[in-house]
Amino acid sequence: MTAFSWRRLSASLLVTTLTTAGVVAARTEPAAPPATAPPAASHLVTTWGAADDIAGGTLTNVTVRNIVRTSVGGTDLRIRVSNANGDQPLVLDSAYVGKHQSGAAVEPGTSRRLTFSRATTVTVPPGAEAISDPLPGDVPALQALTVSLHVVGTTGAITAHNRAMQHSYKSTSGDYAADESATAFQTESSAWFLIDAVLLTAPETVGTVATLGDSITSAVGTTIDTNRRWPDILAERLGELPKPLQLGVSNEGISGNRVLGGIAKAGSAGSSALARLDKDVLTKPGVKTVLLLEGINDIYAGATTDQLIAGYRQLIARVHASGRCIVGGTLTPVGGSFVYTEAKETVRREVNEFIRTSGEFDGVADFDAATRNPAEPTRMLAAYDGGDGLHPGDAGNLAMGNAVNLDSLTCSDR
Structure with a gap:
C-alpha cells in the first residue's frame, strides 16, 4: 500500500455442500481466519506536535500552508486544529494534506481533503481544538507534509507556534487549500498556524x-x-x-x-x-x-x-x-x-x-x-x-x- 492511497479488501469462500438428497448447493461464507496470532492492537500516536502560542495580527480569508514532518510512521492520518489561544470562533471550510515538494509546493497528485465529523467545514470555539476524521492510507516516517487550511472570515487572536525554524506560507485572499502549486502563497512565515498535532494509528x-x-x-x-x-x-x-x-x-x-x-x-x-x-x-x-x-x-x-x-x-x-x-x-x-x-x-x-x-x-x-x-x-x-x-x-x-x-x-x- 502506498502513502496516501488505500484499498479495502474483503474475502469470502465459496463452499459447496453435498446435501443428504445428493443435491449440490452453493453458499457464500466468511473465510476462516488464518491459523496465526490475532492482529496486534493499535492506538493513536502523535507523530508531529508543536506547542500553542499566539501570533500577532489576524488572518482574514486566506489559506495557510504549514510544512511539517512526521517522526514515526503509521496509518489513518488525522490533524488537530487548535484555537486554544483564540478569542473568537475559528471557521475553516477547506483542509488538505499532501506530500511536500519544495517551498509552498505540494507534490502533484498527493493532495487529499480532510473532513471533520464527516463535514468539510469546522467551527472551533475559543479555547478548543478539533480533530479531523482519519484519512485512510499509510504515512511513512520522516515524511514532509503540507497541511493547508482556508480561514473563513477573520480569526481574531491566532493560535500558532512562533519561531518554528520552518517556513510556512500564507496565500493571497481566497481558498487555495487544494491548489498544489505555490503560486498563490506569496507570504513566507516562520510560524506554524492553527495546528498543534498530526496523529497516526500505530x-x-x-x-x-x-x-x-x-x-x-x-x-x-x-x-x-x-x-x-x-x-x-x-x-x-x-x-x-x-x-x-x-x-x-x-x-x-x-x-x-x-x-x-x-x-x-x-x-x-x-x-x-x-x-x-x-x-x-x-x-x-x-x-x-x-x-x-x-x-x-x-x-x-x-x-x-x-x-x-x-x-x-x-x-x-x-x-x-x-x-x-x-x-x-x-x-x-x-x-x-x-x-x-x-x-x-x-x-x-x-x-x-x-x-x-x-x-x-x-x-x-x-x-x-x-x-x-x-x-x-x-x-x-x-x-x-x-x-x-x-x-x-x-x-x-x-x-x-x-x-x-x-x-x-x-x-x-x-
Whole structure:
C-alpha cells in the first residue's frame, strides 16, 4: 500500500455442500481466519506536535500552508486544529494534506481533503481544538507534509507556534487549500498556524515522547527548513529501532518559555510549563514519556534553586499521576551569553545536580555534559555554539540528540 492511497479488501469462500438428497448447493461464507496470532492492537500516536502560542495580527480569508514532518510512521492520518489561544470562533471550510515538494509546493497528485465529523467545514470555539476524521492510507516516517487550511472570515487572536525554524506560507485572499502549486502563497512565515498535532494509528507498543522546553528545544540557532533540531535527531535515532520499539517525537518547546510564570498573550513566550502541561503534552495522543529541558529562562528572570526545583517536582508529580514517565534534561551552558552571571551560574549548577542525583526523574539526559567545553565548563564548545553563547547550532543540536539514552524513554508505566 502506498502513502496516501488505500484499498479495502474483503474475502469470502465459496463452499459447496453435498446435501443428504445428493443435491449440490452453493453458499457464500466468511473465510476462516488464518491459523496465526490475532492482529496486534493499535492506538493513536502523535507523530508531529508543536506547542500553542499566539501570533500577532489576524488572518482574514486566506489559506495557510504549514510544512511539517512526521517522526514515526503509521496509518489513518488525522490533524488537530487548535484555537486554544483564540478569542473568537475559528471557521475553516477547506483542509488538505499532501506530500511536500519544495517551498509552498505540494507534490502533484498527493493532495487529499480532510473532513471533520464527516463535514468539510469546522467551527472551533475559543479555547478548543478539533480533530479531523482519519484519512485512510499509510504515512511513512520522516515524511514532509503540507497541511493547508482556508480561514473563513477573520480569526481574531491566532493560535500558532512562533519561531518554528520552518517556513510556512500564507496565500493571497481566497481558498487555495487544494491548489498544489505555490503560486498563490506569496507570504513566507516562520510560524506554524492553527495546528498543534498530526496523529497516526500505530501498534500499541509504539508511543510518543513529548519534549517540553524553551527555545533550545524549539532549536532557535539551527538552520531553518533543515530539521536539525535535537528532537528531530532524536526522532531519527528512534526510527532506527525495530518497529515495535519505535517512538514518535512531539516538540513542545516555546521560545522564551519558563517552568514558572504566567499565561500566554500576544508577544509573550507562551504559558508556563506548569500552565500548559496538560494542553500541550498530556492531551496529545500516545504520549508515554515527557523529556523536560527547561529552566534557563527562569534563572535569568531571578528564580532561585529552591523555586525551580519546586516547579520540577510539580511537573514530576503531575506526569506520574497521569501514568507517564518523565526524564530530566540538564541545563546547557550559558557562559558568554546575556544570561550569564556568577550567581545565575551557581543556580544552574545546583539545579543540574538535582536533576542528575535526586532520583526523582525517571531518567536523565545530560545535555550539559554533551555540550560543555571541558576546559571552560560554564561555556559550550565553540563548535556547538549557534552564535550567542546560549543556543546550540546544528552541531550542538546533533550532540544533544545523540546524548539521550533511548532506554530511558521506555521506563515502566506507572
